[in-house]
Every structure is written in structure tokens, then in C-alpha cells.
Amino acid sequence: MTVTYTVAGMTCGHCVSSVTEEIGAVPGVTGVDVDLATGRVSVDGDGPIDAAAIAAAVAEAGYEVVTPP
Helix, strand or coil, rough: CCEEEEEEECHHHHHHHHCCCCCHHCCEEEEEEEEEECCCCEECCCCCHHHHHHHHHHHCCCCEEEEEC
């Protein structure tokens, strides 16, 4: 299952790394693909993905989910 979010505030490779690391630590997440240019973050999981947990992980990294799935 893949869910795509739009994240605001990312401006560099470090931002991408931070978001990838935080989302990757969410239980059930098996992969994270971040497109810096568009702010799109695709999250792969082995089942339903908790949108609140993803938003919390993004906030922990210092950014904001602007369009939940």
C-alpha cells in the first residue's frame, strides 16, 4: 500500500533526509520516497498507514503535512 502526502518547508537534501528518517521509523512503513522539488512524499507500508503517525513524524522533523491523503 502506498500513500502520498505533500509536505511544506523542505528546501534541501538535509530536509529530505530528516523527513525520510522520521517517517521510516513509523511502525508499518516499509519505504519512503521524497521529491524535494514538489514536496511529495510517498510512503509504502505493509498494511494501512496511520496518517496521524505520519503527520507527527513529519512535525518531529520540523515540517508540516499540508495535504493528507
